[in-house]
Amino acid sequence: MKQIGTAIAMYAQDYDEVMPRIWIDLDGSGGLAGGDMTWRSAILPYVKSAQIFQCPSKKMTTTPFDGRADDYGYQAGYAMNTVHSPVNAPDPPGGSPLADLAVPASTIVVLDYSGGEWIDYASNVHGFINSDSAVTRHSDGCNYQFADGHVKWYKKTAITCSNSECWWSNQESG
Numbered sequence: 001m002k003q004i005g006t007a008i009a010m011y012a013q014d015y016d017e018v019m020p021r022i023w024i025d026l027d028g029s030g031g032l033a034g035g036d037m038t039w040r041s042a043i044l045p046y047v048k049s050a051q052i053f054q055c056p057s058k059k060m061t062t063t064p065f066d067g068r069a070d071d072y073g074y075q076a077g078y079a080m081n082t083v084h085s086p087v088n089a090p091d092p093p094g095g096s097p098l099a100d101l102a103v104p105a106s107t108i109v110v111l112d113y114s115g116g117e118w119i120d121y122a123s124n125v126h127g128f129i130n131s132d133s134a135v136t137r138h139s140d141g142c143n144y145q146f147a148d149g150h151v152k153w154y155k156k157t158a159i160t161c162s163n164s165e166c167w168w169s170n171q172e173s174g
Helices: 002-014 039-047
Strands: 078-080 108-112 142-146 151-154
Touching: 002 039, 002 108, 002 142
Parallel strands: none
Antiparallel strands: 078 108, 108 142, 142 151
8 A cells, every 4th residue: 555655646747737636538438438447557656566455354356446447447555545425525635736735644546345346425515434344454443644644553443533623625625
């Protein structure tokens, strides 16, 4: 996961200090569909191996991400944070300029996940608690990679998401 964070930082350095977008509409459909590219393919040239996207503790057995550019729908062991991504919501970190990250040391970018490209949000309200099965994958906790590059293990209830502070958003709450 640390290598993924380093690859995201390298990508941002090469793309005017902007983090990779969550997905890119390769097929021109205007909507997310098979044939589109996700953040994983965007940073793949910086890690050089699709295997890095498979958590050693949980290998994906169906449609594992294999490095193809049009990777939407392929499974991996890590996801990008999109908890607050509906329109008019606090922005998730994907696609954001680094300068917009209010508190990089407490902005989640990537986390252990059970298979998809990004973590799905239930709603855009504070108080979100991750309920994905991967949240207890590692000794009843989950690994999180933050925008400043560090990776840390937390129990799911330790992740802050309130009106005064939210680790799922790239902006200060309030």
